Amino acid sequence: MNLKELARKLDLSPTTVSRALNGYPEVNEATRERVAAAAKRYNYQPNTRAIRLATGRAMAVGHVIPLTTRHEIVNPVFADFIAGAGEVYSRNGYDMLLSVVPDDNEERAYRELKSRGTVDGVIVHGPRLDDPRIALLTEMEVPFVVHGRATGSALPYSWVDVNNRRAFHRATEFLLDLGHRRIGLVNGLEFMDFAIRRRAGYEQALAQRGIALDPAIMVSEEMTETAGHRTVAAMLRAPNPPTALLVSSMIMALGARRAIEEKGLRLGRDVSVIIHDDELSYLRNGDDVPIFTATRSSVREAGRQAADMLLSLISGRETGPKELLLEAELIIGQSTGPCKG
Template identity: 75%
Template sequence: MNLKELATRLGLSPTTVSRALNGYPEVNEATRERVVAAAKRHNYHPNTRAIRLATGRAMAVGHVIPIATRHEIVNPVFADFIAGAGETYSRNDYDMVLSVVPDDDEEKTYRGLKSKGNVDGVIVHAPRMKDPRIPLLREIGLPFVVHGRATGTAEPYCWLDVNNRRAFQRATEFLLDLGHVRIGLVNGLEFMDFAIRRRTGYVDALSARGIAPDPALMASGEMTEIAGFRSAQAMLALPDPATAILASSMISGMGVRRAVESAGLVVGRDVSIIIHDDDLSYMKNGEDVPIFTATRSSVREAGRLAAEMLLGVIAHPDSGPQQRLLEAELIIGQSTGPALKN
């Protein structure tokens, strides 16, 4: 059943039927009701491909996922962000198209997306310092929103980010207030923008109390369990070991916890742990009482909001670059406690 058939059946022109269904004013209310009823009765759904060609809009948003040789973006955090963004798209009748491409094809992919007209805009994931995708997208004129920020980019652009610096600053201050001095940081890879900001927050908090950051207490790597384990193990084995550790994710936090426990120490008593909790739906930080004390910010919610921002930018291309900074909450769990006097 297509528009023409439906129109014939109703004894109307395709024009009128189209207008009736799309809510245009120049159609008699009685006619509209008749059309709407017939459309429902015959289970008519306009063909998306035709709409797209006729309107010149793709009604779709792209997410480009590089199959990285050096760093995996396909991680649990990404999945939850996508889920959140997808909710927004569904509600707005947009499609979400994911392009999984070898990372040296990334630029070609963005250019293709634009020139072939597959999408109306894209979300940029996991920005790095001076991320080249930002000038690229501006150059080719494809609307975009960055999830995170890219330090070192001069021109303004649309982004939505968590205040990572402030979150880690607060977490560090919290540990300092508990009397901890030897505080370790198990960070993500420090070419990622968020990791840089987190370290800044951590260092700032220490410096404000006159504590010089100790390189031995600052690790950086993939946010995996095993990496968390190893980094924490090293920090606990120091002559002057860490008594508290900040971990960059739930998963690396689990590695840190394993290191603490396998050193015969008790989490929350001998060693405090604070993680960053993305509030992943399948990886809750406890149910009622959080297991870990954490800086929490829902990445799924971030996905929803970033998608909304992008749809806004697509609808109003010259409304100027929008920006939004979300604050993480500091939630107190069972993994932190006062530093032991000795």
């Protein structure tokens, strides 16, 4: 079925049907819902090339990925985010354009996307402290949504983020309630916004219980298995090792568990561990009973929400800035127990 045939069945003009399917704000909600229902009923698949010609849109969303070895985008969390975003793009007739560029070419990549008209908007990944991309994209008038937030940014912008500060505050409190006082932090790289917020939650919870910070058991590293192993092994060799750990990802936690077992200790009995679990499709935290106690928030769902927010901004259904703060759930697993010391 083509657009004209669908329009005839609805007794609407092809232009109205096209605008309804593409979210133009001048089409009222009742008409949009009626057209969407008919498109689903008749299995109508829009002709993307025709939409591009009719609307002047590229019908594509850009993701610019800096190519660096010391950046959190190397984490497989990115794949699940893209999978969630891709579901929304596909449902709405959008393509996804991935550009992997050297760090010093990132600004040029955004400007080329704009000048060529190859995308209608972009999603910004891995926001950093005072992230310059926010000012750049605002000045370029490119619709964008940030996955995360950028501490220190003075400009308003649209974002989808997890409440990282509250998640790690709550996790630290849980360990304190179990009697732990030597709680180590194995964090991501702390020029990244999420890591800044996680440290803040951890530090606040300790301060509220009158516990002084110990830099010897607080590390900031790339979120890899080897980094988790190396840093936790060093902590456990120290004269006054931690009895519990907060670890910023499942992948780092695998290295932490290896270090704990190499020391002849038992996870959850001798050393308690809480991780942040992004609910990765191919790296699950156990089956019925979680392996790790975790602050859990689906990164795939964050991808869906960010993509939906961006398409709403592109279509004009929504005006920015839009903000969505997702809460992480504390899941009790086998990796935590009362302090023995």
